[in-house]
Amino acid sequence: MTTPRDLQSDLPRDSDLDAVLRSLDAAGPTSDTLSAAEQQRADSTLETILASPSTAPSAAAGSSRTLKPGAFSFPSPRRGLRPRLLLLAAAAAVATVGVSVLGGGGNEMALASWTPTPTPLSEQEIDLAGPACRDELGEYDKVTLDLNRAQLQLAERRGDVVALLYWTQDPDMAGDCLIRNIPGSDDVEVITSGIAGSSGPALQAPARGYTQGAISQTKVSGAGFVSITSGAVGAEVAGVTIRAGAYTVQATVHEGRYVAWWPGPALGGEPPASSGRDDSTLLLTYDLTLTDGTVVRDAIATLPT
Amino acid sequence: MRPLHPDRETRFRALHAEAYPAVLRFATRRVDPSHAEDVVADAFLVAWRRIEDLPPHPEDARAWLFGITRHCLLNTNRGTQRRQALTVRLATAAPADEPAHDGDADLIAQRLDVAAAWRQLSATEQEVLSLHLFEDLTSPQAARVLGISAASYRVRLLRARRALHRHLEHSTPTREQLENQP
DSSP, rough: OGGGGGOOOHHHHHHHHHHHHHHTTTOOSSSOOOOHHHHHHHHHHHHHHSSSSSSSOOOOHHHOOOOTTEEEEEEOTTTBBBBEEESSSSSSOEEEEEEEEESSSSHHHHHOOSSSSSSEHHHHHHHHHHHHHHHHTTTOOOOOOOTOOOEEEEEOOOTTTTEEEEEEEEEEEEEEEEEEEOOTOOOOOEEEEEEEESSSSSOOOOOOOOBOOOOOEEEETTEEEEEEEEEOTTTEEEEEEEETTEEEEOEEETEOOOEEEEEEEEEOOOOOOTTTTTEEEEEEEEEEEETTSSSETTTEEEEEE | OOHHHHHHHHHHHHHHHHHHHHHHHHHHSSHHHHHHHHHHHHHHHHHHHHHHGGSSSSHHHHHHHHHHHHHHHHHTSSSSSOSSSOOHHHBBBBOSOOOOOTTTTHHHHHHHHHHHHHHHHHHHHHHHHHHHHTTTTOOOHHHHHHHOOOHHHHHHHHHHHHHHHHHHTTTTHHHHHHHHOO
């Protein structure tokens, strides 16, 4: 009978095999030295992590609100919650509605799993979360997104939360959802959703620039603030990093669009009142990584004219 | 009162500096290389939030990080069923850019055989072998990564080795054919 002790025996065959297998190591020859590029990315990741909370966000009771600087809002009854419709005082009206759907301690746990770097969703995950998001977006009655034409532009995961964004180019309308889904689970629950856009076609971003789309800040019951923003990037933009207070967020960038969300606020100061007065300040700054490797820090957004 | 955060940050920075390359290699063996750094970032974020659990010994800390990384990989499973083990990739057995020399054919055949046998192993078998061969962990450390006892790990390692031998015996005759060539 063979016992675990036999593992200590050093059979030539095993040692030969071990040598061959080690020569086939997918990680290459043993080395604890990173390339310069790897080291740079590792350092960046380290600082991003250290800038994030080292513990779960503290619970905070509250209601839902979705904000856009310079906007006014009014409530609209829906499911007994407090969605907001926000209109920009601009020639091309931009509207945002948002609602916090989910309550309970699950939010805090899901949002605590947030990661600065997203991972793309698989087809199976999209098949799971997509219908839930589309159902959610289909219930908005003040501002609507043509779901028959809307295409899924972005689908990412950060921890136990997936983000989806459906978008039409003309008119420039986007609907987003943050959905709680433990990886490998079939359970999906919408945490927040929102619709934003304008009456005209999407604003084009310059090749080395970006547009700052709607910025939604929602207070989720039991889990503090959650913010999400999206927009367009130019052809030479490979990455977007958004700094929002203590959070540094690597956005998902795909086919000229970006989206990012984080479990924290996007605005500081007093939130806009229903009268339209807005004493809040935007916390966000943007760094663009261009395809040639150049990093444009504190990049200025292209705004509607 | 002693501030806790600077101490936590110092420990985490030291951990990151020491273990990042090994964790990156761990991930590279188990996921497409284009995603490896993302996985490592996730793993270190979890480690930052669990820094109080960091084992004091560096080798144990490395195994602790491997365990976190493994969980991150399992949690990002793309199927509807959560996996219990991770497959481990091998490098290409016969690099196309290496010039041929005498004896290369035999070596390449041997590597092809071993690589083919490896692919026939279950994910569990690949994992236990990898932790010994590639991550160079002791049985207690590897057991900690897998969340099992050291004794169970040793048994699994033995079974995995046997399975590898069995697959080699029934593998393609390429190597033997080459050895029998005049």
